[in-house]
Amino acid sequence: MKARVFVTLRSGILDPQGKAIEGALKSLQIDGVKSVRQGKLFDVEIETLDPAAAKALLQQACQKLLANQVVEDFEVEIS
Amino acid sequence: MKSAVILFPGSNREGDAIRALKPHGPAEIVWHGEADLPRGTDLVVLPGGFSYGDYLRCGAIAAHSPIMAAVRAHAERGGLVLGICNGFQILVEFGLLPGVLMRNAGLHFICRMQHLRVERTDAAFASAYEKGQIIRIAIAHGEGNYAADSQTIARLEGEGRVAFRYCDAAGEVTSAANPNGSINAIAGIYSERFNVLGMMPHPENLIDPLVGGTDGRGLFTSIAGSFTVAV
Numbered sequence: 459m460k461a462r463v464f465v466t467l468r469s470g471i472l473d474p475q476g477k478a479i480e481g482a483l484k485s486l487q488i489d490g491v492k493s494v495r496q497g498k499l500f501d502v503e504i505e506t507l508d509p510a511a512a513k514a515l516l517q518q519a520c521q522k523l524l525a526n527q528v529v530e531d532f533e534v535e536i537s
Numbered sequence: 538m539k540s541a542v543i544l545f546p547g548s549n550r551e552g553d554a555i556r557a558l559k560p561h562g563p564a565e566i567v568w569h570g571e572a573d574l575p576r577g578t579d580l581v582v583l584p585g586g587f588s589y590g591d592y593l594r595c596g597a598i599a600a601h602s603p604i605m606a607a608v609r610a611h612a613e614r615g616g617l618v619l620g621i622c623n624g625f626q627i628l629v630e631f632g633l634l635p636g637v638l639m640r641n642a643g644l645h646f647i648c649r650m651q652h653l654r655v656e657r658t659d660a661a662f663a664s665a666y667e668k669g670q671i672i673r674i675a676i677a678h679g680e681g682n683y684a685a686d687s688q689t690i691a692r693l694e695g696e697g698r699v700a701f702r703y704c705d706a707a708g709e710v711t712s713a714a715n716p717n718g719s720i721n722a723i724a725g726i727y728s729e730r731f732n733v734l735g736m737m738p739h740p741e742n743l744i745d746p747l748v749g750g751t752d753g754r755g756l757f758t759s760i761a762g763s764f765t766v767a768v
Contacts, residue, residue: 471684474642474644478644526597526637528636528684528685528686529637529684
């Protein structure tokens, strides 16, 4: 079973990388971009075929390692 | 004083730490895959570097090393733990110290000398300094921007747990003198019991006048002194 995990900076946490990318897009004249925040995407293959078990497993993975919950949120997407 | 310097894959300041510690007693390198610290370890040092290539987040993977359970037990017994630069990042990821070290506000990796203000001298790590003393220590990091939620910051400040602050040569804490955007110009913090210190600057690199100064020596003489008094 395949899954995706998104880890993003909590709203309100300053994201200097996102800001720099936003500035670069402006300098490339890609207009109409209001703001950019950078995050991480993990493609994960899991042994189980049970979506609920997969979700629980990945939530644990996020809490233990993939996300730092002081400043990051995560979202698990089972496909 | 007997010191153990933990070596993670990608650490690179372990030799500097050993050199700074050796004048004060035996100091040895301990591989991160070990389950135990050497018998009689007084001080554990997590050195600077780029453990696991800074993959995922700085210090995140090293924080799950086998040796870290022994480091936690050492800290819980009241043993001293010093995390420098990447070592500080590992300590916050591991949860021995609160908060997080984010990307420098200016995005650049900064490698230069920096003035620090010593905030208190009654902790084992800083007794050889004077309160408010301005010291000049090297910094070398890309992720040293200390952040935590407002309650944590209030608690750290209220309990006097800020060890060092970035300042200018005159000791003024200004935004111009803050190299990385850290909240309240925090360069290093203590644990609740003041036996764990995490700091971004590198005192182990300022122990020899040949390489720019000796302002880092005080940290190591302080730690060694705390054991002389205790024994």
